[in-house]
Amino acid sequence: MSHAAPVSENSAGEYALSFKDLQVTFETSGPEVHAVKGLSLSVRPGEVVALVGESGSGKSVTSTAAMGLLPSNASVTGEAKVGNVNVVGLDQGKMRKMRATDIAMVFQEPMTALNPVLTIERQLTEALELHGIAYGRAATERAVELLTLVGIPDPAKRIKQYPHQFSGGQRQRIVIAMAISCDPKVIIADEPTTALDVTVQAEILDLLRELKDRLNTGILLITHNMGVVADMADQVAVMFQGNLVETGSVDQVLLHPQHEYTQRLLAAVPKLSSAHVDEIARHAEENAAKGRELVLEAKDLVLEYDMRGTKFRAVEGVSFDVAKGEVIGIVGESGSGKSTIAKAVIGLLPVAGGSLEINGQNLPKLSPREARAVRRKIGVIFQDPAASLNPRFPIGECITEPMVVHKEGTKASRIKRAEELLDAVKLPRNVINRYPHELSGGQRQRVCIARALTLSPELLIADEPTSALDVSVQAVVLEMLQELQRDFNFACLFVSHDLAVVDMLADHVVVMQSGKAVEQGLVKTVLHNPQHDYTRRLLAAAPVPDPHEQAVRREAWRALNSGK
Template identity: 65%
Template sequence: MTTDTTITEPATARSGAVLSFEDLQVTFGTEFGDVRAVKGISLQVHPGEVVALVGESGSGKSVTSMTALGLLPKNARVSGTVRVGDKDLSRLDARGLRTLRGNDVAMVFQEPMTALNPVLTIGDQLTEALQLHGIAYGKQASARAAELLAMVGIPEPERRLKQYPHELSGGQRQRVVIAMAISCDPKVIIADEPTTALDVTVQADILDLLRSLKDKLDTGILLITHNMGVVADMADRVAVMLKGDLVEEGTTEQVLNDPQHEYTKRLLAAVPHLGNGPGQFGSVAEVSAPARQEAPALDLQNLVIEYQRLGRPAFRAVDDVSFSVAQGEIVGLVGESGSGKSTIGKVALGLMPAVSGSVSILGHDLAKQGGRRLKELRRRIGVVFQDPAASLNPRFPIGDVIAEPMVVHKVGDEKARRERVYELLDAVELPRSAFNRYPHELSGGQRQRVSIARALVLDPELLVADEPTSALDVSVQASVLKMFTALQERYQFACLFVSHDLAVIDTLAHRVVVLQNGRIVEQGPREEVLRKPSEEYTRRLIAAAPVPEPGEQRRRREERHALLKELGEEVAELHVDAATPPSRAVPGAQGGNASRAGGVLGG
């Protein structure tokens, strides 16, 4: 249902909201004039409720959340009312804001490595928050820090207190950030894309933990995300933002199953749905894997890849991996972080050597190629990297970026190259005016289109795409996937598509290869692997992938929990001892700022 932003009574009068925004407007003064980032939105979060604030980059989600912490930069002008509990933030001075952060409102950031101080131990950072707010000191603070780690499901908490952030996995670091957020028993937690940087199974664990947190501690959560599967899994209510406006608000079932605003409909239509297979964006009908060729585009046999470490045994990243990509076929390579996906992609491109095994590209043994023959072979391979901003030369205009492979391989004259670049700009649906623009003048989705155009400029027979859509908004991702499928049909290139997003793989791939810890655990046609997995790891991976429909996601979550119990594993949840709940902070505690998290917990 469409939001009515007219508020007739204070939010705190509405069943005791723990966080409320009333006619919030945020304008940034810049050298190019004023930018209205938030345009008069009203929203409430109640105790024990998860409200998802969704929208694409630039919609104003994070700016809205920062107002609840008083952390906007000095060039921001804020009007309207922001309340945390019964406290009006506009009436608080710097000391009052320091007391508010942590005591009443805390934040869980997207990337835990930037939220944690790399030179302080986990124990130092947890006890800092407790001491800062006058909750506990010395040995008592250390004991409380260990309790918090145990609450969020980190094993051997006393040992972990002495470790540094880099010694923990991504999921464990995010659990530490959550432990810091609940250390002062805040009324509301703002979770800003808390699972974006995590693997799908770790994401499912973190969502279970957050759900347990709001149920057991009655904490309100404002969840900021662009992942509709996460929204379906977590949220009680959904608010949709577009260019600073709140365009729709309602229960999760209402917004996801019966959207009213055209933007919400477009947003949901752009989300790939695991289980729906190819053609989700109207691009192609169901296709079957091409017939095997005598010379596959890529053939890996018994591949072993190791990283040498000074003074220590080599780390084996890939162990005895064998699979092939037929000509004209898309093979999805999936697995969690550290499984060896990107390493295999680098070896397939000839960017790093294998310890043993063979890599054959278009019938040629890569190890036996050298000089001119290797350069000629590389001409037949294209590559699309994960981050287009890092893979495009910022000093080259787009025309030169796309034409560079033709220059390197001495293909055509200047006129022919220009015509080829224009042809590809048309193919990837970019205006020809982009020819003379620079990468920084384009959006993320446009830059990724440029990367794909550059990869196709030499008509490659094999394309290696390493997470090419993971950094994109859902609508941009959908348009890139639609375009990618159309281009593959048109140019008939083979593709090794590396991704951790099973819904994307379901949309594109003919066959799927599943990696775990450098080994293949399962491979076969997409239908068999994603619909009828035979291996335990694949079943866990698929069960953890959220889908953007609340009823189906609820059923999938229950099935996942049943699977974990069947495998003898625990479901991630908050372990709260009723006798020792998190202590409410002492009012008026002094503030400081020793760690990066201090900005949220007291600085």
């Protein structure tokens, strides 16, 4: 196991950011929580150091300590130096002056980092004026310059707009513009691409790389996406339960991991496989031989949103079908119409044209009562488990809610069903009386899967069910979905922007672009031999956890994009 270079006094000036024996503990009503245990790590100017690990490993606590943003119940010892200044125990006034000018942060969720009631101009000029860099018109000109730098089109006009008028990727670019506005020595990027599509993610990573080279800024990149690490990092540090268990160059750690935890993390990353192809082909052929029992069939599907009297067509002329025991993956960028299709199947959006049949019954033509009976056979897993569980219900009631809604069973039989499902999703039965906030993200997502299976559905709709999860938790949840499908034999509509996950789970795939299906067919043909340029771009944009292969893919993605 290699260690990070120790920070000696005379060389401290070489580092944009350095930690030496950093310890962070939190006082709680119970025992003390030791979140970071003696971490030593350094970031040089112009270097990207990736800090990886699962939720709860101490990554974000480390970055918050460097920003001086830890809550009052935290006690910190050791050093966290920004340039030559140790920020541990630094006076709040001095720390405030250092933020933005010396150290800046790009947060995971741009909407929480931007003020929804202030224009982008106000938010960008605020930091410039606060730190005495520019005022009035000069500050506005600098703000327009920053938006140009991060690739926002028509910046002079768009600077007058509000955050909600920008897409997710553009909002993240604005947050990066705010971070670089005062030329900081180091930027901490905390999961900067988690909520983004693969193509937008590739653009944001390209932008960060370009800015780092131009401004010679050090970047501490916090992520659980090993593909992003391979794409961006020079050095990698792996955290596990508050300890740094492995550090080294990106090649060393990703290609020759020494610690068993790093090996486990890398083994959990879903990859676009070739070995899997034969298995899928065999599976598809077996299904075809058996005769497919269609559960869901869409023909020339047209879906529209009513935007204050004007119709916006979100999906046009899409046809597909899925049979019992099959998984169909729907992939594409944000705004391509993936989730809109899922909404229409659940009945949350009326069908504007074409047909959408579930077990031979055309949804648009059914009366509300008949539609309700059809929906009873559909289970849904949403993207964000925290938002889709009622925080005031104990887990048992969350799981049995569909039985209550559809007036099924007695109280005792519902509890029995909840216990069976907790077994099926590999959660201990004693969580039945706990509340959602007492469980981790991965456990909450399992509860959502259990709830989706309560009424033994014939069709399961999974909308980005693993995008908010760590790689190792994601691997467990995906494996569990495969097992449950073998046991329950449901048809599954799987919406995702992670092509490796779709490759692992799905039999068929539909690639969506701007509301149309540009390519569809068996996963093995579409994802391993794509015919359409857009599918090729999507595949090239998905990062892989091998730095050499990723460098080749990045060039391929740039070449495809320059020709689009």
